[in-house]
Amino acid sequence: MTESAIGASSPGVAARLPRRPLVGVRDPEAAELWGPVFGDQDVGALDADLTQRYPGRPHGECIAVTGRITDRQGAPVRRQLVEIWQANASGRYAHQADRGPGPLDPHFTGVGRCLTDDQGQYRFITVKPGAYPWHTDFNAWRPAHIHFSLFGTAFTQRTVTQMYFPGDPLLAHDPFFQAVTDARARARLVATYDHELSVPGRALGYRWDIVLDGPAATPRETDA
Amino acid sequence: MTVPPPTLVPTPPQTIGPYFGHALPFAGGTDIAPDGHPDTVTVHGHLYDGEGDPVPDGLLEIWQPAPDGTRTGAPGSRRREPAAGHNGFTGFGRVATDARGRWTVRTLPPGGIGYLSLCLFVRGLPGHLRTRLYLPPAQEDSTTDPLLSALPPDRRRTLIAVPTGPHSCRFDIHLQGPEETVFLDFDHGFDHP
């Protein structure tokens, strides 16, 4: 379904899909094998806790989302930027273009960022986002999801993706999730509930590990 | 230099959706060049779909070496103020297209190569697109650059910005159609439709 279903229902999307094959770059000197660097100055101390932006607490189920970011060899992506955005517990984005039916939450913006640590771990405290309808004319709902923006050690590893929640019945009906046809790759998009990560009296814990694709510059022995 | 074979299944990309506007753009993201630098080049363009209509909900990221050819970047890539602790040049920029599909960044010419690396995110696309923007004059690059020299002239043309002034150039991106921009694969990427 994927392309045609999304294209038929989202105006203009079919005209956005390139038709020509991608052109391969096999240049070991390509600038894309390096990438931007982020540091403590790029994130605020409270940016990783989306529930503490306002004096009041947001509605919904508080969750702790953590995981490890690695490359395909399993090497941690250290000290790199992770950015997230999401709907509130009622499935509404604090974005002026979202005209959805869910109420806005005055205590929730749904935007967060952090740096990975030296083991490649990230961690956010937020609320579980609600499902939301993405079309008014037919039965089209997005499963609960958190958008993730990720950097690796190379610009070729740059990616944007979405984290989903285990056991969500909407996953079977979501053309965006089902657009990933490889079952093992699709499984990568779903977090697991991890009781060890739950914060007593405060938050339910989810683990979502991320594996970045794409080549990076081969480290030389002189590299630190 | 032996690279161990890839073993882990990568996390696939997903569409950026329509609601990234309050999360990803940041203050100063379009000013890659330090404030007032005399070598600043303004690079601007439009993003079009296959119907020739402007795309108002795209996000473009730029990555490039410094003028001295340094490729390692600098911490503070999303903070432009002096307090960020770098010399004002990190090699990274981010710009959202406006209601008419337009975008503009100000940067410094990269050292050692003739291009800026672009990563493009668009609502509805299942993944991102990558391309390169070759700054004018790129005639020399057309015969020596491994990518440009491998392309037929009509395709090569889509990667070369057009001068619009002594310190400015224009680079329009066409997602589809007769002028479709050349989009790149770095050998480990996911297939795009």
Ligand SMILES: [Fe+3]
């Ligand atoms: Fe969403």
